[in-house]
Amino acid sequence: MQYRLEYTDLSLVLALVRGGNLARAAELLAVDVSTVFRAIRRLEKALGTALFEKGRAGYLPTNLAQQLARQAEQAEQALEAARVGLEQGREVLSGTVRLTCTDAVLQGILLPALGRFMGDYPGLHLELSTSNAFANLSRRDADIALRLTTAPPEYLVGRCLGEVRYALCAHRDYLSANAGRDWSELSWIAPDEFMPDHASVAWRRQSFPAVIPAYRCNSIVSVLELCRGGLGLAALPDYLLRDGDGLQVLQGDLPGCGNALWLLTRPDCRALRSVVTLFEELARHIRLPVPAQG
Template sequence: MSEWTMSIDWDDLKTVLAIARHGTLSAAARALGTSQPTVGRRLEALEQRLGAKLFDREAIGLRATALGHSLLEGLEQMDSGAAAVQRQVAARDTGLSGEIRVTSLDWLGDEVVAPMLARFGALHPGLEIELVNDTRVYNLARREADLAFRFGAFTQENLIERRIGEAAYALYAAEDYLQRHGRPEPGDGFAGHAVAYLDRAAGEVPHEQWLPPLAHAARTVLRCNGLRAHLAAVRAGAAMAVLPCLLGEREPSLRRVPLAQAMPLRSVRLGFHSDLRDTPRIRALVDYVVAQFAELADELNPAMKEGAEGKRA
């Protein structure tokens, strides 16, 4: 065995794999839960020990060299094997103790998932729960997270997916905005009104894509990458925006703008790897959040309480 082979550890190899997967040092650092300088130093030290480059530096990121590319298949196999071992060990847990890593996104994680996890953690002092709100799709097979809350369907293999709720969306405006501008008229394309939308990088978002054709004469005053910014703009009386009903209805100064269209719905889904099906802490948390979402059903979708039917986005 050569000297440089003996000096390589699994952290070095995980760094190489993360850079290859994500293409930049900063993205690899986020995936590894560390800093960009740390990833850069680790890669540089490894390349010095090998006496060869694993990546070429390009304007848009890093591209694997022939040597780096030749290592990737083996590294993927090692990573899959390590993840399988981790899942098997986790599945043998016999008590409600240890760590649970959960991923969610945007308002759902902040307003709904976080309070649930905090209450569950308070009931079970032996648990340490970590919540990461991120638009990135975490790989549950690689144990990047144990549980994931999403609006879209899960596509990875060997996952258990449950639809646990329906989140309704509607157009909201502040009371003082409506007093100044009046209620929007769909017939004139919301002329004289101001609207906030998600940024263009979000693409066509199901809960929002119905509004632009309806409000074609309205002025777009803000585009941003999160619904909390929309909420702030609407609360300030500067614009109307599509918001989750759970957020909009909790704001005393906001009013739901009545429209002929039914409120669009997005299904909230919970997923976890099948290897963790019988892990006590995972099973207990899944059962808990399912019950909690059932209690929140009317807030997530007011149409259920009002006797109206929503239109699923």
């Protein structure tokens, strides 16, 4: 007869995966080392397969052990949500939602929004990944995406949260040190070949065809940080601009750079309460700035 796993078995595997060795696992479980050793040996014998490989670095989990550990974490989260619900006298939403966005959207838009409501959902857990590809949802690697686009894929459903504009910016100290010089003579900061179709690149090439950027970055967040550091001019999305960062807008609403922020999900995810709840909360709390003007 096939062995029937119990919650204590899952807790044992999770502790050893997290601890990496018998001593740390014993601390997490509040038992002695010999108890953990015997329990793992009994479980592996009952399952008829090894769960860990003993190496110089400690106990290395097999694929099966990693799978059991993930399931143990889900059970752990469900129990925590139930406990909180009993304490608060109400039902508590629980589950894990996978969300993808670019690093710039994460920093400038998503994090401020999450801070406004995630505290109300102690049983809801997020797995965040930064990527520029819609493939994350099509491969079912994510449940929700925040994307800048004017034409979201037809296989996704969602909501447009507003327009995003770009502005040409530079730090006030950099402009002061280069007063009187033409913009085309200054140092420029731009996305590199990893983002060849970025709207700001097309705008610069059309408006300032002779400019060769002095700095190229593989992310808009890096472009922003170099601009904040006073290294040159950069075309930046308005949602990354903050009062007090020292940046001055030289030209706002750059032509051809307009975009829209879309909150997207897969059609099948609309049946999942955790995904729907996060989707609606993001739609309610995300706030885009008024377009900057030069």
